[in-house]
Amino acid sequence: MTETLKIYAAIILSLWGLALILLAYDVLREFFFRKTSRPLAVIYHVLTLIGFGLIVTYTLSLWIHLQRPPMRTTGETRLWYSLFGILVSYSIFLVWKYKALLGGGLFFGILFLAINLSNPEALSNTLAPALQSNWFIPHVIVYILAYAILGMSWFVAVIALITRKNPRWGGKEFSIADNLVHIGFGFLTLGLVFGAFWAKEAWGHYWTWDPKETWAMITWMAYLLYIHYRLVHKKDNTQALWILVIAFVLLIVCWFGINYIAVGENSVHTYSTN
Amino acid sequence: MTGNPENRRMWSGVWGYRESISITGGLFLTGIALGYALKREVTAVQWPANLFFGLFFILIIGFSAVFFRKSDTFRWLSGKKNAICAIAWYLIVITLLGFVPQKTEPSEDLLYRLGFSHILSSHYFLFAQVYLLMSLGMVTARRMNKLSVRNLAFLINHFGLWLTLFAIGLGAGDLQRVRMIINKEYPVYEGYDEHQEATGDLGLAIQLLDFSIDFYPPKAYIIEGSSGEVLEHDTYLSLKEGEYGEINGWKIHTKKYLEYALGMEEQYFPVYETGAMPAAYVVAESLDGSIISEGWISCGSYRFHGRYLELTKGQLLAMAQPEAKSYRSEIKIYTQEGDIFDAGLSVGKPVSVNGWKIYQTSYDTERGRWSEISIVELVKDPWISVVYAGMIMMVLGAFYLIITGKRKQE
Numbered sequence: 001m002t003e004t005l006k007i008y009a010a011i012i013l014s015l016w017g018l019a020l021i022l023l024a025y026d027v028l029r030e031f032f033f034r035k036t037s038r039p040l041a042v043i044y045h046v047l048t049l050i051g052f053g054l055i056v057t058y059t060l061s062l063w064i065h066l067q068r069p070p071m072r073t074t075g076e077t078r079l080w081y082s083l084f085g086i087l088v089s090y091s092i093f094l095v096w097k098y099k100a101l102l103g104g105g106l107f108f109g110i111l112f113l114a115i116n117l118s119n120p121e122a123l124s125n126t127l128a129p130a131l132q133s134n135w136f137i138p139h140v141i142v143y144i145l146a147y148a149i150l151g152m153s154w155f156v157a158v159i160a161l162i163t164r165k166n167p168r169w170g171g172k173e174f175s176i177a178d179n180l181v182h183i184g185f186g187f188l189t190l191g192l193v194f195g196a197f198w199a200k201e202a203w204g205h206y207w208t209w210d211p212k213e214t215w216a217m218i219t220w221m222a223y224l225l226y227i228h229y230r231l232v233h234k235k236d237n238t239q240a241l242w243i244l245v246i247a248f249v250l251l252i253v254c255w256f257g258i259n260y261i262a263v264g265e266n267s268v269h270t271y272s273t274n
Numbered sequence: 275m276t277g278n279p280e281n282r283r284m285w286s287g288v289w290g291y292r293e294s295i296s297i298t299g300g301l302f303l304t305g306i307a308l309g310y311a312l313k314r315e316v317t318a319v320q321w322p323a324n325l326f327f328g329l330f331f332i333l334i335i336g337f338s339a340v341f342f343r344k345s346d347t348f349r350w351l352s353g354k355k356n357a358i359c360a361i362a363w364y365l366i367v368i369t370l371l372g373f374v375p376q377k378t379e380p381s382e383d384l385l386y387r388l389g390f391s392h393i394l395s396s397h398y399f400l401f402a403q404v405y406l407l408m409s410l411g412m413v414t415a416r417r418m419n420k421l422s423v424r425n426l427a428f429l430i431n432h433f434g435l436w437l438t439l440f441a442i443g444l445g446a447g448d449l450q451r452v453r454m455i456i457n458k459e460y461p462v463y464e465g466y467d468e469h470q471e472a473t474g475d476l477g478l479a480i481q482l483l484d485f486s487i488d489f490y491p492p493k494a495y496i497i498e499g500s501s502g503e504v505l506e507h508d509t510y511l512s513l514k515e516g517e518y519g520e521i522n523g524w525k526i527h528t529k530k531y532l533e534y535a536l537g538m539e540e541q542y543f544p545v546y547e548t549g550a551m552p553a554a555y556v557v558a559e560s561l562d563g564s565i566i567s568e569g570w571i572s573c574g575s576y577r578f579h580g581r582y583l584e585l586t587k588g589q590l591l592a593m594a595q596p597e598a599k600s601y602r603s604e605i606k607i608y609t610q611e612g613d614i615f616d617a618g619l620s621v622g623k624p625v626s627v628n629g630w631k632i633y634q635t636s637y638d639t640e641r642g643r644w645s646e647i648s649i650v651e652l653v654k655d656p657w658i659s660v661v662y663a664g665m666i667m668m669v670l671g672a673f674y675l676i677i678t679g680k681r682k683q684e
Contacts, residue, residue, distance in 0.1 A: 120508055121508075122507060122508050122509055122510050123509075123510065124493075124510045125490075125510070125512070126490045126597045126599070127599075128597070128598070129598060129599065129600050129601065129620070129621035129622065130621050130622060132600070132621075132622070133622050175680070178679075178680040179679035179680050180679075181680075182675050182678075182679045182680040183675065183676050183679050185672075185675060186672040186673065186674075186675035186676035187672070187676060189668055189669070189671070189672035189675070190669060190672050190673075190676075193665045193668055193669050193672075196665060197665070200658075201622050201623075201624065202621060202622045203633075203635075204451060204624070204631070204633045204635070204651050204653045205449075205451065205653065205655070206658075206661065207442065209371065209394060211372070214368060214371050214372045215372050217368055218365065218368050218369050218372050221361055221364060221365040221368065222365060224361055225358065225361045225362060225365060228354055228357050228358050228361060229358055231354050232354045232355055232358065250369075253372075261373065
């Protein structure tokens with residue numbers, strides 16, 4: 001299966017890589033010369049979508065091959081992140097006509113797939129009894145969706161921080177970021193509560209301040225802070241953008257940074273690597 | 275921004291960030307100092323005192339929302355800026371919790387005295403929670419007079435979170451988690467709490483009738499003969515009868531697999547008896563086909579040794595202990611009222627008796643299939659339905675957020 005991943009990943013990476021280059025060219029041309037090209041846009045749309053089709057196919061075949069949902073290891077969650085990163089950014093791109101966001105999606109998709117390609121992990125098909133729950137799939141899916149959406153909000157915040165001094169800055173970023181955070185926060189809440197319901201059935205209690213739970217709460221509170229901060233500071237606001245940047249850093253710690261800090265040693269969530 | 279903070283003197287006019295920061299910061303320091311001076315941790319309040327505290331808290335919020343609704347202080351306390359400070363304070367405390375390793379036993383070092391290595395039972399965390407609950411509760415009470423879809427969503431989100439945190443906090447003292455080790459010899463009627471202390475009679479007794487485990491096919495790996503180390507591998511090889519697999523340059527064919535076997539003179543026979551172990555007859559072939567080696571391998575059990583297959587002079591093929599797919603205890607429950615009944619326990623499928631929920635948690639992992647005991651946990655959580663009511667509201671509120679996003683600025 002590792003060989004199959006290499007082939008799939010190589011094809012998807014070239015498709016998305018090319019799409020990203022064409023998109024970047026299109027965005028820069030629009031920014032500086034106010035010109036866009038329709039045929040060019042059609043090409044990167046198609047490249048993105050073929051790549052998306054392939055990653056969905058690969059993920060499903062992995063699911064069938066392992067006879068369990070491929071959601072147990074960090075590498076497997078990265079695969080879902082690539083998938084949802086593209087899905088989310090493409091959908092939002094269609095709604096908001098904001099090309100940079102598709103660029104962000106492609107960038108994250110490529111990054112996470114490339115990490116998987118460079119660190120192939122052995123795929124074990126066993127699943128501990130406590131993980132065999134109906135909550136497993138919804139819990140992981142809503143979380144990865146939330147991560148993908150909030151990752152996009154981070155990307156938008158970074159773009160805004162870089163370009164906001166430029167007179168050509170459109171200022172679209174704030175409303176996009178706000179929407180992304182509201183939607184992403186909704187999914188984050190679902191993940192938190194689904195996790196609590198699951199824990200109650202499997203481990204006897206819904207919340208034990210396990211390190212992963214603590215960090216999930218930290219992330220949740222950070223986005224909650226952003227939402228309320230924006231209610232008071234409605235105009236363009238650099239601090240709000242910084243809150244968004246930091247919140248995503250906290251999210252990354254929650255996702256896989258925990259494996260590297262001392263408190264995370266005894267977590268039931270520490271992804272198995274053996 | 276509302277008001278003009280630059281021109282306003284602190285503690286005068288309509289309060290804002292500066293007052294909120296001063297008060298939350300002051301409470302934070304007070305909490306730390308209190309913990310240091312009292313030399314004791316916060317303990318959860320039990321029934322019925324927690325109910326009185328809760329009602330008193332609700333009364334204060336309701337009272338201020340009715341009689342001081344127009345006052346500047348109430349508007350500030352329930353306002354957005356104060357909410358931001360309450361969230362930030364809570365966030366700072368749990369971020370500390372995310373970094374500082376926590377201790378389970380009291381200690382004399384400064385970090386512990388200041389409350390940073392027992393954050394969950396520190397005074398300042400209690401204050402931060404109460405402050406957040408107050409801010410949330412007041413804004414909920416303040417918004418209860420308007421009826422619109424948007425306001426309803428606001429209320430569900432805020433009241434849902436409030437109810438969840440409120441019930442978790444108040445219910446903490448009534449939560450009981452008891453570990454019990456049950457066996458086939460006699461019914462056990464007491465267990466051990468979180469501090470490993472015996473609980474005394476729990477009002478029910480449990481006896482183990484039968485314990486069973488279902489295993490995944492065991493995995494195989496290759497050991498360096500001289501050092502005894504496992505070779506790194508990027509694939510997993512499961513020993514399933516009739517299947518082929520590959521690991522570290524060897525093609526492995528599992529010709530026969532016995533889940534319960536006993537060995538005799540290099541042979542394994544299917545025997546279902548205490549201490550029986552999994553065994554597999556494998557044919558290993560190097561990828562270039564130059565070396566072929568075959569024979570029995572087994573991971574052994576607590577009673578018998580395992581067995582390796584020598585591939586070359588330096589390498590051995592070994593079987594790993596199989597991983598449990600599921601395990602189950604058949605139990606007999608005796609209640610104080612004289613009821614006796616049988617039940618089946620497995621992970622994720624608890625059984626309810628007399629207000630207790632019984633969970634399957636573990637077994638004697640050394641003995642595995644032949645475990646003579648089963649470890650269960652009894653949980654009593656009388657506030658659970660209130661917590662779930664809050665959480666369900668949060669789920670509904672989350673759906674609203676996902677569907678609407680953030681509306682364009684009003």
